[in-house]
Amino acid sequence: MGRQINNFGRFYLAIRAMNPIGDRDEVKRSLVWQYTNGRTDSLREMTREEYDRCCAELERLYGHRxxxxxxxxxxxxxxxxxxxxxxxxxxxxxxxxxxxxxxxxxxxxxxxxxxxxxxxxxxxxxKGGLRANPGEARKAPPAPRRKAVSKPKTITFNINNITGIA
Structure with a gap:
């Protein structure tokens, strides 16, 4: 006999996914009987290969995996x-x-x-994601920079200095 099966959670999860009508113990015995080819109806007496084949088939049929x-x-x-x-x-x-x-x-x-x-x-x-340091405060995004608005330049001329005016 192969490795002993200690945890039957995978089997019972597959049974639960089936959502059988009626007694679950009867469904369990029937499935074990089927996958052991009539050798036993006890889950504990299944070989590792029989158990794995049974669970894999149930998971495939009921889509849990x-x-x-x-x-x-x-x-x-x-x-x-x-x-x-x-x-x-x-x-x-x-x-x-x-x-x-x-x-x-x-x-x-x-x-x-x-x-x-x-x-x-x-x-x-x-809300800002995960932080590396739990005490780190959440930083606000930087404010957008304003473009410098250029003022129109004023040029002054002294009229007395302009040549050609009499």
Missing amino acids: EELRKERSATLKLMQRMGVDTTDWGRINALCQHTRIIGKEFARITAEEHRELRVKLRIIER
């Missing part, structure tokens, strides 16, 4: 536009784990939470 991938991509794109280094997962997680942002690691954020996160990030962006 693809939706989450698109939501993550949109969030990362917005973060990048705001100036966050999206190649550094430490910075991404530090931003997401802030209690006023979302309060959890980026990898743990659901598709619905990604949509909520983007709303918050857009508000932050509209």
Whole structure:
């Protein structure tokens, strides 16, 4: 038997996405029976290969994986536009784990939470974006410079000095 499966969250997330009518335990037993070719109806007795194949198929059928991938991509794109280094997962997680942002690691954020996160990030962006130093005051944009208005120059002539006048 391959590696033991300790966390069945992926399976139950896929079951929840199915939104089955009736008893979820019965649906679970039926799916396990189907993907183990009748060997067992217990999730704990599934091999790693059977479990992965079952979860992958359920995710493909119910679109959870693809939706989450698109939501993550949109969030990362917005973060990048705001100036966050999206190649550094430490910075991404530090931003997401802030209690006023979302309060959890980026990898743990659901598709619905990604949509909520983007709303918050857009508000932050509209108010001036992220600052490197939290104590730094937001700087007002510099006032536009006025063009110097040139006054018309006046030239005075002494009439007595002009030649040719008698």
